[in-house]
Amino acid sequence: MAEVIDGAAIAKRIRGELAHLISAKKLQPGLAVVLVGDNQASEVYVRNKGRASEETGILSETHRLPAATTQDELLALVAQLNADKKIHGILVQLPLPPQIDAQAIIAAIDPDKDVDGFSPVNIGRLSLGLPCFVPCTPQGCMILLREVEPHLAGKRALVIGRSNIVGKPVAQLLLAANCTVTIAHSRTRDLADECRRADILIAAIGKPAFVRGEWVKEGAIVVDVGINRIADPALPGKTRLVGDVDFKGAAARAAFITPVPGGVGPMTIACLLKNTVQSAEKAR
Ligand code: NAD
Numbered sequence: 001m002a003e004v005i006d007g008a009a010i011a012k013r014i015r016g017e018l019a020h021l022i023s024a025k026k027l028q029p030g031l032a033v034v035l036v037g038d039n040q041a042s043e044v045y046v047r048n049k050g051r052a053s054e055e056t057g058i059l060s061e062t063h064r065l066p067a068a069t070t071q072d073e074l075l076a077l078v079a080q081l082n083a084d085k086k087i088h089g090i091l092v093q094l095p096l097p098p099q100i101d102a103q104a105i106i107a108a109i110d111p112d113k114d115v116d117g118f119s120p121v122n123i124g125r126l127s128l129g130l131p132c133f134v135p136c137t138p139q140g141c142m143i144l145l146r147e148v149e150p151h152l153a154g155k156r157a158l159v160i161g162r163s164n165i166v167g168k169p170v171a172q173l174l175l176a177a178n179c180t181v182t183i184a185h186s187r188t189r190d191l192a193d194e195c196r197r198a199d200i201l202i203a204a205i206g207k208p209a210f211v212r213g214e215w216v217k218e219g220a221i222v223v224d225v226g227i228n229r230i231a232d233p234a235l236p237g238k239t240r241l242v243g244d245v246d247f248k249g250a251a252a253r254a255a256f257i258t259p260v261p262g263g264v265g266p267m268t269i270a271c272l273l274k275n276t277v278q279s280a281e282k283a284r
Pocket residue numbers: 137160161162163164165166167184185186187188191204205206207225226227228264265266268
């Protein structure tokens with residue numbers, strides 16, 4: 001039976017270390033979060049990010065803009081935040097309404113304040129192995145992996161999903177850690193076969209319990225990035241969160257596995273705070 005990797009506890013430890021660093025170095029990091037429209041899930045993420053920032057000693061300001069905001073209005077806010085000396089990190093919560101080109105907005109964020117690590121400059125630096133803001137969810141995955149396996153070199157790693165925010169950057173980080181990396185996606189021919197060979201399996205698909213337990217290699221490390229809300233069969237009318245991996249089936253074969261919730265999710269926020277503190281240190 002797999003050992004469960006407690007992302008919530010590891011994230012709490014990181015937040016504690018950051019709070020200590022902020023007070024020891026007398027830093028005043030500032031994070032600006034921009035929310036456009038009224039996406040319910042984004043509301044929850046933004047609230048959680050704000051709360052975690054304040055608890056850690058990071059000044060957090062949330063800019064709420066109406067769904068009808070134009071691209072030029074959002075660009076103007078980004079320019080204002082780029083110039084604001086109190087602000088060390090700018091996060092524009094995705095998705096954005098359809099009239100706004102998300103790539104143009106992300107590219108407009110000063111790369112030195114792009115704590116999400118999504119701007120072309122940061123992604124380029126990541127691929128080149130240069131210092132950069134490492135995207136938060138992929139960074140969180142790597143911390144969880146290293147927590148249970150410090151020797152990643154030579155391991156076969158399978159990343160399922162090729163999104164710009166999770167799949168591609170996590171594959172880059174695994175490569176930088178000297179893993180032999182495979183990226184699977186919606187056109188992959190035999191996903192089960194790819195899974196069976198993976199010492200490390202990262203699932204970032206967005207489909208509940210899609211990765212079946214019997215696909216998982218004995219002794220593998222499974223990191224489940226997926227967050228899917230499904231109807232709870234045990235409680236009619238209620239919903240619950242599940243990952244992209246069949247947790248029970250995979251846990252019977254893996255050596256280590258992350259749960260959903262309480263795995264990668266809390267690490268994403270901890271890494272956002274980490275990047276913001278890093279930015280404040282650099283600005284000083
Ligand atoms: P996305 O929709 O952008 O990408 C999904 C990827 O899955 C695609 O690249 C696609 O090729 C792949 N895919 C789809 N069907 C497949 C199939 N049948 N076989 C193999 N691959 C398939 O999603 P995303 O933004 O990368 O997010 C993925 C999941 O991770 C979602 O559940 C999301 O909610 C979650 N997520 C969690 C966090 C966190 O903090 N824990 C952060 C970001 C995303």
